[in-house]
Amino acid sequence: MNGKVLLEFYGRLGESWEDLADILEIPARDKRAFRPGNEPRQIRDWLVDRGKEDLLPDALNKIGREDLAQLLAADRALAGGRSSTGNTAERIDDPVISGNPPEAVEFEEVAVVSCDILGHSATNGGDQVRRVTAINKIVADTIRRCAGRQVVWSSGGDGGHVIFFGENWHVDVVLLLGDLWSWAHDEGIPLRITGHVGKVATIVGADDRVQAVGAGINFAGWLIRQATGDGIVVSDAFRRGISSTLIALSVSFHNERLRVDRTTTRQLLSLMSFDGVSSKWPEGEQDDYNSLKESLAEGNGWEALYYAKRISQMNAADEKIEPYLEEASRLLKSDTLENRSFLELLRPDELTAMLKLGHLVERARGDIICQVNDPGESLFVILHGEVGVYNLEGKGYGGTAEPKHVHLPGEIVGELATVLKRTRTADLVAMSDVALLSFIGEEVQDRFSNADKEAVRDAARQWHRFLLDRVVQHTIQVARYLLGSGRRGPLSVAPALSSPRDSGLEPWKANVRALLPETELVTVADGGLTLEIAHVTAELTKMDPERGVFILVSGSVRSQTPVKATLSGAECPLLWVDVPKVFAKQASTYERVDEPIMVLWIGARGVGRLSLKLRQELHETLESAVGRVPPEYEYDVYLCHAGEDRQAVLELKNRLWAEHRIRAYYDDMELQPDDSTRKAIEKGLMTGRFLLLCATANLNATEWASRGLDSLLNLDVDRPGEPHVLVLKLHDHESVDEAIPEVFRDARRQYFRQDRDFEDLCEYIRSARTPQDTGDGE
Structure with a gap:
């Protein structure tokens, strides 16, 4: 096909792509994979x-x-003309074939009868031939009956449009409608049949047949999609055309319905019945049952839940839906994507209970679902369509229409704002037509509290476990003293032992799974002016509630010791810690600033199950974080070194902490001149204020030193005169030329030799800390 013609076709098809996809019976899962704007x-x-x-x-x-x-x-x-040696010029001169419109175009009013066999492509070839032959015979009989008047048959394979020109079409049209209905009824074939009156123009097509073009035929194409397969549907223009004639005495128009066409114009449609022909709309619930069955047949559990919810909203007592939910539950459990929603975990009876608690929310493409600073009272499970995340943390769209993230069916959005009683931190926008199952947090909790059915109580346990897991994951990624957004904190250390089910997880996720059984989320009762640890432990239900790590995750408080600071739950500051043999500090009392106050408790028993190396890392970070505003960086310095110097660098790391409370990140990674190492170092500088180059002859001799270290110079452009990269010469017995790579011998750089300049080095690092790093948030 000619490229220019293709581009014109793509541009002109527009919103009609949805009707085209339906008529071609493209499966729903394939349609959902179409990229918006490129359908x-x-x-x-x-x-x-x-x-x-x-x-x-x-x-x-x-x-x-x-x-x-x-x-x-x-x-x-x-x-065909280009590839032949015949009358090419004659073909091109034809105004239709050449694409040049006729000199004058006249439109006239016509009646259009349309028909279409539902599910035609799913039948065998022999049946298809017999059905299409029968329809063509019915139309041929009509054309012969109308001898002397113009009637055009525009075939579409398994149906088409019969167009009646002139004024006296009424009797012949009603006879054709009756013939089509009778044949379909007798043969048990679902045939959509419609009637319309509108204006068209005629042209001569490439096959020398007369063809109709214009709004009248366009509307007829839309109208056939509204038909039921159980009778005749007509437009209001058709009804008016018939009502002015004597044949109106023999027909009835009934059960009007309002529809919106592809141009967003409201259209009034009617059913038409007459002697022997009875038309009816399908019941809405039955329509949804058919769609539910289709979704299950396509293996789409989320789409099935959408139709199941539509059915249950109309009839909450409908027990026929349960077998379908069993199949939907099986499909959801077979989903390969990891833990997207809690619904996949539910049994069919639990799934039924949760569907009744949810509210169906439908939005058109481009609609805003919620915005920054809206109350976060509900979370959303995406049943179909895509949701884009914009304006993250109210920082704007960044000059681009591309979303920060795109969420797909089965994923949950907005859950943190709901469970932590916060306002929204982003705009959620429908990237396509979407259906969401909305759960209002307080409403769900009330239903759970008063539940008298075991299925509801079981669903409640899955709900709470899922939300707690999300809160824990969010908290440790915000809290730099645990993991941090750069995922370099203590919980990034791999577990000493892991079960087979955890073997494929990232280390931090495996650690979260180990901690989760010893974790609780507590909403502190309102009242009073202070917050004490006893207000939290009184609400805990697990063993040894006084021991553990207590993190503020909602609300805000003010501390007086070790420094005066306002601590906000959005930053997940550490309030109290008492983990025997790791770290413990006397519990402080805080002043309440903003309620509700929620605290995440990670029990000491859970921390005790972590690896020795991880507990050692936690000892450092917890001591420096308790009662303070979380620091800007997870670490003060990121240690960059050669593999042969591991032991000396580990001693340096311990000395920095023991003598100066400077947190250093040590990585076993060997320095290699490749992109992965460069990216690791750049990530290190995101989590540490400085990169400390541990200069030795071993480092200088590496291939990395000759080819890769020069790239680190680019990391200082934002802070001229105050370098991100510091150089520490580890061994006095090595000369500067032996130990320090040439690119770092510039006089403007600061060098710190271990024996003479170590104290200066530590003072320089400490002096770079901001008030946030020291915990002074006032």
């Missing part, structure tokens, strides 16, 4: 991949886009 191209690619591109013109005719069918037919004819 026309991907529909054609879908057809080409399956060798079905020839279906495109007929499908376009059926949805009322004869203009595009003509465009493709003209291109095909031109391609």
Whole structure:
């Protein structure tokens, strides 16, 4: 197909792509994979991949886009002309084939009868041939009956449009509608049948047949999609056209319904019945049951939940839905994506209970679901569509329409604001038409508290466990003294032992899983002016509640010791710590500043199960964090060294902490001249204020020193005169030339030889700390 024609086709198809995808019976899972804005191209690619591109013109005719069918037919004819040696010029001179419109276009009012077989492509080839032959015979009989008047048959393969020109069409149209209905009824074939009156123009197509173009045929293509397969649906223009004639005495129009067409215009539709022909709309619930079955057949558990919720909202006592939920539950459990939602974990009876607690929320593409600073009263499970995250932390869109994150069906959004009683920290926008299951936190909690069914109580346990897991993961990634956003904190240390089910997890996730059984989230009762540890331990239900790590995750308090500072739950500051044999500090009393106050408790028993190396790391970080505003960086320095100097560097790390309370990050990674090492060092400087280059002859002899260290110079551009990269010469017996790479011998840099300048080095590092690093938040 000609490239220019393709581009024109893609641009003109527009919102009609959805009707085209439906008529081509493209599975829902394939449609959801289409990239927004690129659907026309991907529909054609879908057809080409399956060798079905020839279906495109007929499908376009059926949805009322004869203009595009003509465009493709003209291109095909031109391609044939270009490849032949015959009357090419005659073909191109034809105004339709050449794409040049006629001099004058006249539109006239016509009646259009349309039909379409539901599920036609799913039947065997023999049945398809018999059905299409029967429809063509019915239409042929009509055309013969109308001898002397113009009637055009625009076939679409498994149906099409019969267009009646002139004024006296009424009787013949009603007879054709009756013939189509009777045949479909007798054969048990689901045939959609519609009638419309509108204006069209006629052109001569590439096959020399008369074809209709215009709003009338376009509307007929839309109307056929609204039909039920159980009777006749007509437009209001058709009803008015019939009502002015005598045949109106023999027909009835009933059960009007309002629909919105593809141009967003409201359209009034009616059912039409007459002698022997009875039309009806499907019950809404039955329509949803059919869609539910289709979703399950396609293996789409989330889409199935959407239709199950629609059904249960109309009839909460409907027990017929339970077998379908069993299948949906099985599909969700087979989902390969890790722990996206708590719903996958539920049994069918628990799933039914949770569906009743949720509220269905539907939004169109581009709609805002919630915005920064909105109350975070509910969380959302995405059932279908995509949700984009914008304006993260109220920092704006950054000059781009691309979202920071995109969430897909099965994922949960907004849960932290709900469980921690905070306001929203981002804008959530519908990237496509979306359906969400909304759970209002307090409402769900009230239902759980008063539950008298075991299924509801079991669902409550899964709900609370899921939300606690999310809170723990969020907290440790915010709290630099535990993990931090750079994931370099103590909990990044791999467990000494891990179970088979944890073997594929990142170390920090495995550590979270180990801590979770000894973790609780406590909402402190309002009242009083101070916050004491007893206010939290009184609410804990696990063993030894006085021992553990206590982290503020919602609300704010003011501390007086060790420094005066306001601690905000958004930063997850450490309030109290009492972990025997790791670190303990006498509990302080805080002044309440903002409620509700929520505290995450990680029990000492859980900490005690962590590896020795991890507990050693925690000893350092907990001591420096308790009662303070969390520091800007997880570490003061990131130690960069050669592998042969490991022992000396470990001694340096311990000395920095023991003598000067300077936290240093030590990595066993060997320095190699590749991108992975460079990225690791850049990440190290995100989590540590300085990179401390441990200069030795071993380091200077590495290939990295000759090829890679010069890239570190670029890391200082933001702080001229105050370098991010510091150099410490470890051994006095080595000369400067032996130990320090040439790129770091610039006189403007600061050098700290261990024996003489170590104290100066430590003082320089400490002096760079901000008030936030020292815990002074006032």
